[in-house]
Amino acid sequence: MSDSLNLPEAPRPAPAGPQPPHDPGASLRQSRAKGEPRFPDGPKADPAGSHFERRIRSFQPRRSRVTAGQADALQRLWPKWGLDIDGQRVIDLGELFGNANPVVLEIGFGMGEATARMAAEDPGTNILAVDVHTPGQGNLLNLADQDGLSNVRVGNGDAIILLREMLRPDSLDGLRVYFPDPWPKKRHHKRRLIQPEFLTLAASRLKPGAIVHCATDWEPYAEQMLEVLGAHPDFANTRADGGFAPRPAFRPLTRFEGQGLDKGHVVNDLLFRRVPHQER
Numbered sequence: 001m002s003d004s005l006n007l008p009e010a011p012r013p014a015p016a017g018p019q020p021p022h023d024p025g026a027s028l029r030q031s032r033a034k035g036e037p038r039f040p041d042g043p044k045a046d047p048a049g050s051h052f053e054r055r056i057r058s059f060q061p062r063r064s065r066v067t068a069g070q071a072d073a074l075q076r077l078w079p080k081w082g083l084d085i086d087g088q089r090v091i092d093l094g095e096l097f098g099n100a101n102p103v104v105l106e107i108g109f110g111m112g113e114a115t116a117r118m119a120a121e122d123p124g125t126n127i128l129a130v131d132v133h134t135p136g137q138g139n140l141l142n143l144a145d146q147d148g149l150s151n152v153r154v155g156n157g158d159a160i161i162l163l164r165e166m167l168r169p170d171s172l173d174g175l176r177v178y179f180p181d182p183w184p185k186k187r188h189h190k191r192r193l194i195q196p197e198f199l200t201l202a203a204s205r206l207k208p209g210a211i212v213h214c215a216t217d218w219e220p221y222a223e224q225m226l227e228v229l230g231a232h233p234d235f236a237n238t239r240a241d242g243g244f245a246p247r248p249a250f251r252p253l254t255r256f257e258g259q260g261l262d263k264g265h266v267v268n269d270l271l272f273r274r275v276p277h278q279e280r
Ligand SMILES: C[S@@+](CC[C@H](N)C(=O)[O-])C[C@H]1O[C@@H](n2cnc3c(N)ncnc32)[C@H](O)[C@@H]1O
Pocket: 058, 059, 060, 107, 108, 109, 110, 111, 130, 131, 132, 133, 157, 158, 159, 160, 178, 179, 180, 181, 182, 193, 254, 255, 256, 257
């Protein structure tokens, strides 16, 4: 009955007998009535709507546990620093950050530790950091808050929709893709982010001279990145030898990179420049 009227369920009486010790994470999970948003003031679940389009996605939806600290950050800081990628409007990046500083898009920040470090070390650059991973969004908001970073905004949703529907041409000063999901199985290669069509879309939103910086610990993917970036008419390798770049000092080790290094993986960085329009 309450379901069909879309009303919250009435609270259930506590069972008799001894109660379990208090666990803030558990209370977060249990206190929500059916149909109620997970974070009323926080990021929306699936902001563009699952029927926005049918498309192969570069990420795996995962339902991971959000800690009490992350939940608190999502509720408290999302209205100030969060951006739901709903595909419904074009964003003014100057308005989003409150200044005209250069803006770099980071796709797939994971838990956001490297993002926060890079933001702290380069306060004159704005970072629009996008991921679908809710605990990571909470973690990055917390880090930005603790470190007093005003140059980070956290996007929730698919970066493809952000690029295609919400960003203006020539609006980005850089693009960072650090340790994108490698999709090692052949039948999943189509889910890899770095592909010619993605690069064409990204190029349309990047200013001439903007740097695309990718890194991966999956060597076959690194080779693919080098091939498709090297062949794309909108990008030129910053390396005269046309190869991989050493990790630049400004990129800290990331969480996924650490896990890859522990397994003996080799890490490759790629630094390409968006060429001026007339050079196409
Ligand atoms: C392997 S993790 C790497 C995280 C982090 N960069 C690191 O190195 O620790 C890749 C991340 O990219 C995110 N991702 C993949 N495709 C995405 C997309 N189209 N839009 C937003 N996030 C995406 C995933 O959710 C995941 O958190």
